[in-house]
Amino acid sequence: MTIKQQKMYIDGQFVDHRGDKWIEVLNPSTEEVISRVPDAGVEDVRSAIDAAERAQEAWEELPAQERGVWLHKIAAGIRAREKALTDIIIAEGGKTRALANTEVLFTADYLDYMAEWARRYEGEIVQSDRRDENIFVFKKAIGVTTGILPWNFPFFLVARKAAPALVTGNTIVVKPSQLTPNNAIAFAEIVHEVGLPKGVFNLVTGRGSVVGNELASNPKVGMVSLTGSVSAGEQTMAAAAKNIIKVSLELGGKAPAIVMADADLDLAVKAIVASRVINTGQVCNCAERVYVQDSIKDAFLNRLTEAFKQVTFGNPAEKDALDMGPLIDEVSLQGVQEKVDRAVSQGATLVTGGKRAEGKGFFFQPTLLVDVRHEMDIMHEETFGPVLPVTTFSTLDEAVNMANDCEFGLTSSIYTTNLNTAMAAIKKLKFGETYINRENFEAMQGFHAGWRKSGIGGADGRHGLEEYLQTHVVYLQYQS
Numbered sequence: 001m002t003i004k005q006q007k008m009y010i011d012g013q014f015v016d017h018r019g020d021k022w023i024e025v026l027n028p029s030t031e032e033v034i035s036r037v038p039d040a041g042v043e044d045v046r047s048a049i050d051a052a053e054r055a056q057e058a059w060e061e062l063p064a065q066e067r068g069v070w071l072h073k074i075a076a077g078i079r080a081r082e083k084a085l086t087d088i089i090i091a092e093g094g095k096t097r098a099l100a101n102t103e104v105l106f107t108a109d110y111l112d113y114m115a116e117w118a119r120r121y122e123g124e125i126v127q128s129d130r131r132d133e134n135i136f137v138f139k140k141a142i143g144v145t146t147g148i149l150p151w152n153f154p155f156f157l158v159a160r161k162a163a164p165a166l167v168t169g170n171t172i173v174v175k176p177s178q179l180t181p182n183n184a185i186a187f188a189e190i191v192h193e194v195g196l197p198k199g200v201f202n203l204v205t206g207r208g209s210v211v212g213n214e215l216a217s218n219p220k221v222g223m224v225s226l227t228g229s230v231s232a233g234e235q236t237m238a239a240a241a242k243n244i245i246k247v248s249l250e251l252g253g254k255a256p257a258i259v260m261a262d263a264d265l266d267l268a269v270k271a272i273v274a275s276r277v278i279n280t281g282q283v284c285n286c287a288e289r290v291y292v293q294d295s296i297k298d299a300f301l302n303r304l305t306e307a308f309k310q311v312t313f314g315n316p317a318e319k320d321a322l323d324m325g326p327l328i329d330e331v332s333l334q335g336v337q338e339k340v341d342r343a344v345s346q347g348a349t350l351v352t353g354g355k356r357a358e359g360k361g362f363f364f365q366p367t368l369l370v371d372v373r374h375e376m377d378i379m380h381e382e383t384f385g386p387v388l389p390v391t392t393f394s395t396l397d398e399a400v401n402m403a404n405d406c407e408f409g410l411t412s413s414i415y416t417t418n419l420n421t422a423m424a425a426i427k428k429l430k431f432g433e434t435y436i437n438r439e440n441f442e443a444m445q446g447f448h449a450g451w452r453k454s455g456i457g458g459a460d461g462r463h464g465l466e467e468y469l470q471t472h473v474v475y476l477q478y479q480s
Contacts, residue, residue: 004035006181008044008205009188011051012198017044023178023205028094028326029315029361035092037181040206045173045214048202052144052171053220055199060141060169067167068118070196075111077190078104085186087317089155092180094325094362095279096316107159110444114163117465121168132480138472141169142246143222145468146215148208148236149184150227151177151328152282152384158187161225162201164465170223173202175211179328208232216240216247223248223468227284230453248457248467250450252382253284253410255440256403258425259292259300260396263415267437269303271415272388275439277311277366280324281386282332284454285411285433285440289379291399294392301351301370301390308352311366311386326362327385333362336385343369343378343389353386374402382408396421400428409451411440432458 005022007014017038025035038044059067078085082104089100126135147161154176165172176184188203204211212232216224216239223246226236233249240247257275259268275287292300313324327333333356340354353365364385372379372389379389379402393399403412412431416422422436432450433442442448442460449458457467 003033004182006035006037006185006205008038008040008048009185009192009201009203010044010048011202012192014188014192017041023207025092025179025182026329027091028328029317031360031362035182037178037185037205040204040211042210042214044206045204045211046218048173048204049144049146049215049218049220051199052173052202055197056141056143056171059166059171059197059200062169064118064121064167064169067169068115070194071111071115071163071167073194074190074196075108075115077194078108078111078187081186081190085155085183088183088186090316090325092182093151093154094316094328096322096325097320099279100316103153103156106444107156110156110159111163113444114159114167114465117164117462118167121462121465121469128475130477132478134476134478136474136476138474139466139469140472142468142470143170144220145170145172145223145225146221147172147174148212148215148224148226148228148232149174149176151180152279152284154180155183155187157227158184160459164459164468166200168465168468170468171200171202173204173215175204175206175208175215178205178207181205208235212236213239217242219243221245225457225467226250233455248459249455250284250448250459251453251455252408253286253450253454254288254380254382254406254408255285255411255413255431256406257287257290257412258396258399258403258414259290259296260414260416260418260421261293261295262417262421263296264417264437265296265300265303268415269300269307271413271437271439273304273307273311275413275441276388277324277386278439278441280313280327280364282328282384285442287388287413287440288383290388290390291393291402292390293399294394297392304390305351305368308366308368308388313357313363313366315361324366324386327364329362332384333364336364336383336387339378339381339383339385340367340369340387343372343376346376346378348372348376348378348389374405380406396424397428400425404428404430407453410454411435413438413440
């Protein structure tokens, strides 16, 4: 098998790094090395930031509609490479073919969607207290922005950070995860093919401790956006504090799913399982813990157990019709195993799964835990894997209180056929998103943002676009 040696993309060119260290990228389904990417140093990062700074003024001077045209060109380039990009995501991320293909097409759609904001984002004219004065609120680019990407939706996250940044007149430097960099390099290849002005989009590979730290702490950077763990968010905020720059963070989640006695149980089971096993449970807004009303516990668990037993997994490159692939790496697999073992030692009952699958690859069996108490660690610590703990409640207030008893606040869900119950839950749930009678998956025109340790700022829609803008207020006094 040929191991591809990748390059970084800086100032409109694919370049080698200045050091001699490399990072090997594994296929999580086979544990084979599939590529090597530069383990960049600080000077490489500074070179990319300098290129972004040089390009930014001319880029901002372009009419927003022209900037949007470039996003449309990149989207078209993505669609032209649909299968190849899907295969890259499968190989390095272990996604099922259906999910990888969805990610590719959703990314193209997202670029088109953000491009259409070019003619729509706007400032204001505010009424003045003085005669013959107008107060203008201009919305302007921040300047050089940086994006630090995760490995779980790596291709889409390039666009989620770059598209709103570019259409509003910013330039960007992105760092893909060292676990899944190949798809981002393919994105850069498309950027290069369409002829985007040099320096507008730059990509540096490497480790968060070096590349990520410089992207957050460099004085030429005006905003850093990170999607990752709470610890990574803490480190990014600390680095950014040096220059008091804007920080946008999407961090962890521990999404509760509340199932009321009047719920459509078949719908609830289908949606919860889909939300739990998507990307092998490696999604921040996955349903992570279930609270089922005690009067329907047995009926719900019977259906849920059967659904978990039907979940299929394997190497997505060898079989298309799968529900799950592998976990991303050995460290993740061991972490999931430790959480399951601890839950069982604390009194939870293992119904399905609970251990690593035999053979090569980082596969973990779909796992259902019952007899779980709310105070157990498994109900509070994020579990990035196909593990679902279930406990019971008596009243809606009890369920909501347990749901809110968490350091995270990204997503939540409730299953009920009673509108009053749904509205009461919406009023009391302390999460950035709530899904009612459906799986946890956000829309590009919404606003994906968490409360508490799930992050600050957010992405998508008009509000996500405005994350990349700053205001300039002008007081214009004139003679009439």
